[in-house]
Amino acid sequence: MTLPLFPIWMVDLAGSSLMILFSFLCVRLARRLKNQDQSNVIWTYLLWLCYALAAFAISRSVGHIAKRILLTAGHNDIWNLLRPYSGSINSLMFVVVASITLFFERTWKVYQQISKDQRALQEAHEELIYLNRNLEHLVAARTQELALSERKYRRIFEVSRDGIILVDGGAAIINLNPAGLALLGLSSLTTDGERIRFSHFFAAAEEWRGIQEALERQGFVPDTEVLLKTDRGALFPVLLSGTAETGDNGAIDSVQFLIKDISQRKAMEKQLLQADKLASIGQLAAGIAHEINNPLSMILGYAQLMLRGEQEGTQQYADLKIIEKHARNCKTIVEDLLSFARSTQTRRTVGHVHAALDEVMSVVRHHFELDGVHIEKNFGAQVPQMILDAEKIKQVFMNLIMNAKQAIGRKGSILLRTRYDAAHARVSIEVRDTGAGISREHLPRIFDPFFTTKPTGEGTGLGLSVSYGIVKDHDGDILVRSEPGQGSTFTVLLPVTTTRGAEIDNGG
């Protein structure tokens, strides 16, 4: 068998050339891969493998081409000289390529580890960015909520009608809302550069001590009635509650007090108490008056009947006169009691308070002027007609004017002043005198039945009580303002009702 060697040579030459060409192309691609990602260890590995394969391709292919050329040219001797070197280099290149190839497993594991770390780093980075963004949103939302909350509570603090006071551990006022400022009569929180202490506003030092003890003991003070005084010394009752905040050492850092002015409530309570008292007495008096009225009428009637049959100047006539006089006095008292107890008939018609006042003045003016007591009148032009029981209202004015006269004694003046308050639809009638005034301890009792400061026999103590009853019966009010030595002012407030033709019968 004979086989031509030419095809082998052709394949050898062409193959060797292609090996060199493609090995270099592989190096080029591997370099591009490497440039794509310099840190990628796999691309580095492939580049080194391609370098080794290129070296292998050169060594082998150049050897083959050189062999073919030298043998064709008849330089067998030169080839025989080169052949061992070519073969040795080839062997070395095989080993180099194989060795580099074996590093694939380790390189791949390193690459995997790096990729894993990179992914973890990237995930951590992304998570951080996410958290950072979310944190910003969260903080922004929270800040907005806090701002809203702060505005809301600031508004509550500012517009609260109760005083809110924040004090430090030493009771120095740190903050105070406008209502608190008004209650305490303050214009600033400092005086002479120092913070004002809340304790200074307590009328009784022991009350402040009690509150301090409660705060230290239980950390709060429940609603407690205390008496405070304003910066100018005016006393007013308040309902006070407080909560303490303590620091790490257990000492009180600050206390928030809430103070509610209960002056009006207290006044109302007093008025209610007075009304209850008067109502009770009124019921009692009415019962007694009703029982006594008939026997008194009988006594008076019989006394007058017996007087007709007696000659004047006789002892019996004088005795009967005394009986008649005292019976009349008793009857007056009983009638007053019945008036006070509203058990007498009330007849309301359209009338004018000015007419009632003029009528009363015409009765008393002459008598007063003899004693040097001058009556002035200052009637409001706007005062309208109103529905009232003129007789009873005259009785009220008479009582007040007579009281004023008695308070003055001799020489003085009485001012009668009327005004119409359109906003409240009521008429005020003031009776002001320049008399001795009413002492502070007597003021709460002047409307009590049978209370009088006059000597025995000069007053029944029913005048103001009866007046009070009549005014209340007209849905009005009667106020008194008095300073000892400065005179007194009684103010009758009557609501203006204009329902014509309504004659109302009360009592029975």
Place this chain on the structure above:
Amino acid sequence: MKKSYVSITLWGLAWMLLTMAQPAGATQVHAEPEGLYVHQIAHLFFIVSMGILIYWLREWKLVEQKGWRLVQYSSLFFILWNIDAMIVHYLDEQGAIFQTINAGTDYASLASDPASSGPALLYYLAKLDHLLCVPAIVFLYAGLRHLLQQAQAAKSSDSAT
């Protein structure tokens, strides 16, 4: 387990080198056959390393990607080429099987006895070894090109996001 394959291979090579060495004095004489043996062992080392590469490519399922699959084919062809080259080198040493006629001319040919025509034909075909190593390097080139395209696509995708 994977490490043990490498270890066994290396230890096997070491054992072969040690057991095949001839007794020597202080300095060993490197006679002519040693070069061939070294060359053959280098081919064997090449085969083993490529085999291991294929093993890892398959083990880690990298062959599911086209680029690495082409690299796998490249390794396979390099293995085949190495086997082919080893056969050629072996038959080159069997001088009695065939002889070259008209050596040094364009009409040179391989002649053999009818009795040894089989090995001569095998030698003839094996001498066309570039038909194996050129596809091997071409597969490697194709594999690298695909890996590059993949990397470029991934990079542009990353930059787009």
